[in-house]
Amino acid sequence: MTATQERTTELRDQLVAWRRHLHMNPEVGFHEHETSAFIEAELKKMAGLTVTRPTETSVLAVLEGSTPGRTLLLRADIDALPITEENTFEFASKNAGVMHACGHDGHTAILLGVAKLLSENPGEVPGEVRMIFQHAEEIGPGGAEELVMETGLMDGVDLVTGLHLSSQLPAGMVAVKPGPFMASPDMLELTIQGRGGHGAHPEEAVDPIAVGAQVVTNLQHIVSRGVAALEPLVISITSFHSGTTHNVIPDRATMLGTIRTFDPELRNRAPELIERVIKGVCDAHGATYELKYEFGYRALINTDWVAEQLKEIALETVGPELFRDAKPTMGGEDFSAYLEKAPGAYFNVGSGSDEQDSRWPHHHPRFTIDEDSLETGVKMLHAAALRLTMPE
Numbered sequence: 001m002t003a004t005q006e007r008t009t010e011l012r013d014q015l016v017a018w019r020r021h022l023h024m025n026p027e028v029g030f031h032e033h034e035t036s037a038f039i040e041a042e043l044k045k046m047a048g049l050t051v052t053r054p055t056e057t058s059v060l061a062v063l064e065g066s067t068p069g070r071t072l073l074l075r076a077d078i079d080a081l082p083i084t085e086e087n088t089f090e091f092a093s094k095n096a097g098v099m100h101a102c103g104h105d106g107h108t109a110i111l112l113g114v115a116k117l118l119s120e121n122p123g124e125v126p127g128e129v130r131m132i133f134q135h136a137e138e139i140g141p142g143g144a145e146e147l148v149m150e151t152g153l154m155d156g157v158d159l160v161t162g163l164h165l166s167s168q169l170p171a172g173m174v175a176v177k178p179g180p181f182m183a184s185p186d187m188l189e190l191t192i193q194g195r196g197g198h199g200a201h202p203e204e205a206v207d208p209i210a211v212g213a214q215v216v217t218n219l220q221h222i223v224s225r226g227v228a229a230l231e232p233l234v235i236s237i238t239s240f241h242s243g244t245t246h247n248v249i250p251d252r253a254t255m256l257g258t259i260r261t262f263d264p265e266l267r268n269r270a271p272e273l274i275e276r277v278i279k280g281v282c283d284a285h286g287a288t289y290e291l292k293y294e295f296g297y298r299a300l301i302n303t304d305w306v307a308e309q310l311k312e313i314a315l316e317t318v319g320p321e322l323f324r325d326a327k328p329t330m331g332g333e334d335f336s337a338y339l340e341k342a343p344g345a346y347f348n349v350g351s352g353s354d355e356q357d358s359r360w361p362h363h364h365p366r367f368t369i370d371e372d373s374l375e376t377g378v379k380m381l382h383a384a385a386l387r388l389t390m391p392e
């Protein structure tokens, strides 16, 4: 075991304590007041870091290296979700209706661990390491966008990396992939305006439920017939509300949905494809509509050479048995905002295990992590900090 590995292993108790404190005290996006105060206080116990608050609930720690090199941004997201936790362990959420169900408590503990290691050995890293504890990943327009657009966080940043724990991978496994990694999660809101009437006399009404049902099924025609099979596109109508009782045809139906793509060209074309179907179906049946379409986070496209570096780091850090080429996912991530400004790559660290019952999906009320994954995360980001700050 190297000296670095030994130090990291000693951190284990501390990592678990941080993670459990955060897990017990979750806060949703833009409201991370206690969370950010806790992070700031812990960082201020560490020597040699400059700690600031770029926004009200985010925290930045900067470590200046001893020799010239690159400036690297490491990112952890810190927000929780509006979910009622169903876990019963002693560090379950104390905040009713709020839960760390995505692993951001783990991400925060991991980055605190990296800050501690770096602060204990400031001479070992060249360049500059910026560690951003980012607010509001789970809620649009997202904390990353605010940090990138409204603070100087990215000024002078050469490279960026960060990780997401994954309950779908075995604890301790690292997965990286070059190129497209996560999709752009865009949104639609649709109102179909019909004409209400008596349930017994649909001929005198324009039934927005019947029209809406046609719209829902016809939208899938775009996916299966309108776009090439090898070009990923998901359209999901996730909310459909209409009517109040059994004998009244309602006036209108409202729907919400999500549209996921990787390719920016397809992303830009999607609103037109979707509206053409909605308009066609509504015209055919005498209904009208109002469509609101909103672009969410950009697709997350890893820079190939940075992903290759992370793969090499993973092979050295966890070994080939615990490395896997990551699969792309249609999930979204506002880490993509940083990649608009600097090359970089995002990767996964497995947190699933049967022993710790941590294979529940992300955003599930039983979600939790195998805490062994915290050490893996620290080792990966610490090694990345040493390697990626090296001068070119």
Ligand SMILES: [Zn+2]
Pocket (backbone or CB within 6 Å): 101, 102, 138, 362, 363
């Ligand atoms: Zn999430």
Ligand SMILES: [Zn+2]
Pocket (backbone or CB within 6 Å): 102, 103, 104, 137, 164
């Ligand atoms: Zn997440």
